[in-house]
Amino acid sequence: MTVSVLGSKKWSGKFFTGDWVAASNTQEVMEPATGNVLSSVAMATTDDVYLACQRAKVAQKEWVKIPPREKSAIFHKAAMFMQDNFDELALYVARETGGAIPKGEHEIREAIIILQLAANMTLEPTGLTLPSVPERMSYATRKPIGVVGVISPFNFPMILSIRSIAPALATGNAVVTKPDPQTPVTGAFILALAFEAAGLPKNLFQVFPGAVEAGEAICTAPEIGMVAFTGSTAAGRKVGEVCGRNLKKVSLELGGKNSLIILEDADLDIAASNIAWGAYSHQGQICMAAGRILVQASIADALTAKVVEKAKHLPVGDPVSGQVALGPLINQRQLEKVHSIVQDSIAAGAKLEVGGTYDKLFYMPTVLSNVKPGMRSFNEEVFGPVVNIVTFDKDEEAVAMANDTEYGLAGAVISNNYARAERIASQLHVGLLHINDQTVNDECINPFGGAGASGNGSAVCGPASWDLYTHWQWTTVKNTATPYPF
Missing domain, CATH: 3.40.309.10 (Aldehyde Dehydrogenase; Chain A, domain 2)
Structure with a gap:
C-alpha cells in the first residue's frame, strides 16, 4: 500500500522553519475547481517574518561551512523525494492551482530538474584568477548574499518559487519565502517536505505565507540582502520601490502583453x-x-x-x-x-x-x-x-x-x-x-527575464543564477607588503 506524504497535512496552520511551527493567524485554502477547502494556511505577521530572517542569518553562517559534496547530496535527496512521490504531488498541484494534471506533472518534473541543477551548482567553480602585476595574485570570488527573500505567485507556484529557492541555497544563502496564500503547498510546503526528508539544516529554508504585510517585511528586514519577486507589475513596482529604499538587490519577474x-x-x-x-x-x-x-x-x-x-x-x-x-x-x-x-x-x-x-x-x-x-x-x-x-x-x-x-x-x-x-x-x-513557435516557452536552463513593465532587466535560471544570488569579492595577495611613494 502506497503511503501518502501529503495526507498528514503537516503545513496546516503552520509555518516551516525546519520544524513545523503553529501560527496564531490562519486562513482556508480553497480548491478553485470545486470550492472545497483543501487545507488551512498560516498567515505571517511582520514580526513572524522578521524573526525568521534573524534565524536565517545565523543558519546561513553555518551553511557556508558545509562541504560542497554534502550540500550536493541534500539537493539530490530532495529531488528523489519528489520523484518517489511524483503522482501524488502532481495531483495536488493540479488541485490547488486549478490546472490540468499535465500542468501539475510539468511543475513537479521541472522542480526535480531544478534541484538536480542546484546539486551541480554546489560543485561548480566559484571564482577566477585575474591578470595582475608581478609578485601579486589577483582573483575574484563569488560570495553568497546572505539571506534571500523569495515572493512567488499563484499561477505556476512550484516552478516560480523553486527556480529562485534552489539556486539561492546552492550558492550559499539562506532563504525565507512567502508563497501566495492561495497556493501555499504548491508554492513552498511541498519543497519544505522534500528538504525536511533530505536533511537540510533547520532555519536555512523557511516558509511564511502571508498577505501584503508579510511581503513588505521581506523587503524591509535588514538581514535580507536580496529579494526575488515574481508576480504582477503593480505589485512588482511596490516591491522594487521598497527594496530600492532599503538598498537591497532585487529581481523582478513581472507581467507581459x-x-x-x-x-x-x-x-x-x-x-x-x-x-x-x-x-x-x-x-x-x-x-x-x-x-x-x-x-x-x-x-x-x-x-x-x-x-x-x-x-x-x-x-x-x-x-x-x-x-x-x-x-x-x-x-x-x-x-x-x-x-x-x-x-x-x-x-x-x-x-x-x-x-x-x-x-x-x-x-x-x-x-x-x-x-x-x-x-x-x-x-x-x-x-x-x-x-x-x-x-x-x-x-x-x-x-x-x-x-x-x-x-x-x-x-x-x-x-x-x-x-x-x-x-x-x-x-x-x-x-x-x-x-516558428508561440510565446509560452520556458526551460529551467535558460535565462528568463524581461524589461520595462515585465521586469527590471534581470533574469533567473541557467547562467543567470550565479549572477543573481552572489556578489563578487576581489582579492589581491602579495608575498610581502611593499612601500608606496607617500
Missing part, C-alpha cells in the same frame, strides 16, 4: 494550434501567454475561423476529473477582471467570435476579432483564456504594434520564410524571443 505574429505564408492549421496553446494554456494565467495575435490581413478571416473551432471544442471543467483542457481561474476577482476586459473591448468595437461567458470560476475559451490599439484587450494583460486578434498589412505595422506596450517579456513570429521572420523578430523589444 506578448505578441504572436502570424505572417501570410504560415500554415493555418499549425498557426491555429500555436495560437490556442499560447493563449489558452492554464486558462491564460501565464505571464508569457500570447496576449495579442497579430495576423496578416489576407489570412485573418480564415485563421480566425480555425481558432474559433478550436475554442468551441476545448473541454472546460474540473481539471482532475478527466480529459479537460481548461480549468478554473484562480478566484472570483480574477474572473471579474477578465470578463470586464472582454465586455469593455466589445463595447469599444471588438467582435466576440466565441466565448465571453462563464460558469462559477470557469471562463469559456474566448476569441475577440477586430481588436484595435486603445482597447483594453489590446493594452492590458488579461490573464484569462482570451484570444485577441489584431490585423496588419505590412511587416512594419506588426513590429510597431508588437512594441506598442510598456511590457517587454515574450514575442514570437510564425512564417515559412525564415529570413523574413528573423528580420521581424530582431526588432521586438522582448527578453524571450521565438521564431
Whole structure:
C-alpha cells in the first residue's frame, strides 16, 4: 500500500522553519475547481517574518561551512523525494492551482530538474584568477548574499518559487519565502517536505505565507540582502520601490502583453494550434501567454475561423476529473477582471467570435476579432483564456504594434520564410524571443527575464543564477607588503 506524504497535512496552520511551527493567524485554502477547502494556511505577521530572517542569518553562517559534496547530496535527496512521490504531488498541484494534471506533472518534473541543477551548482567553480602585476595574485570570488527573500505567485507556484529557492541555497544563502496564500503547498510546503526528508539544516529554508504585510517585511528586514519577486507589475513596482529604499538587490519577474505574429505564408492549421496553446494554456494565467495575435490581413478571416473551432471544442471543467483542457481561474476577482476586459473591448468595437461567458470560476475559451490599439484587450494583460486578434498589412505595422506596450517579456513570429521572420523578430523589444513557435516557452536552463513593465532587466535560471544570488569579492595577495611613494 502506497503511503501518502501529503495526507498528514503537516503545513496546516503552520509555518516551516525546519520544524513545523503553529501560527496564531490562519486562513482556508480553497480548491478553485470545486470550492472545497483543501487545507488551512498560516498567515505571517511582520514580526513572524522578521524573526525568521534573524534565524536565517545565523543558519546561513553555518551553511557556508558545509562541504560542497554534502550540500550536493541534500539537493539530490530532495529531488528523489519528489520523484518517489511524483503522482501524488502532481495531483495536488493540479488541485490547488486549478490546472490540468499535465500542468501539475510539468511543475513537479521541472522542480526535480531544478534541484538536480542546484546539486551541480554546489560543485561548480566559484571564482577566477585575474591578470595582475608581478609578485601579486589577483582573483575574484563569488560570495553568497546572505539571506534571500523569495515572493512567488499563484499561477505556476512550484516552478516560480523553486527556480529562485534552489539556486539561492546552492550558492550559499539562506532563504525565507512567502508563497501566495492561495497556493501555499504548491508554492513552498511541498519543497519544505522534500528538504525536511533530505536533511537540510533547520532555519536555512523557511516558509511564511502571508498577505501584503508579510511581503513588505521581506523587503524591509535588514538581514535580507536580496529579494526575488515574481508576480504582477503593480505589485512588482511596490516591491522594487521598497527594496530600492532599503538598498537591497532585487529581481523582478513581472507581467507581459506578448505578441504572436502570424505572417501570410504560415500554415493555418499549425498557426491555429500555436495560437490556442499560447493563449489558452492554464486558462491564460501565464505571464508569457500570447496576449495579442497579430495576423496578416489576407489570412485573418480564415485563421480566425480555425481558432474559433478550436475554442468551441476545448473541454472546460474540473481539471482532475478527466480529459479537460481548461480549468478554473484562480478566484472570483480574477474572473471579474477578465470578463470586464472582454465586455469593455466589445463595447469599444471588438467582435466576440466565441466565448465571453462563464460558469462559477470557469471562463469559456474566448476569441475577440477586430481588436484595435486603445482597447483594453489590446493594452492590458488579461490573464484569462482570451484570444485577441489584431490585423496588419505590412511587416512594419506588426513590429510597431508588437512594441506598442510598456511590457517587454515574450514575442514570437510564425512564417515559412525564415529570413523574413528573423528580420521581424530582431526588432521586438522582448527578453524571450521565438521564431516558428508561440510565446509560452520556458526551460529551467535558460535565462528568463524581461524589461520595462515585465521586469527590471534581470533574469533567473541557467547562467543567470550565479549572477543573481552572489556578489563578487576581489582579492589581491602579495608575498610581502611593499612601500608606496607617500
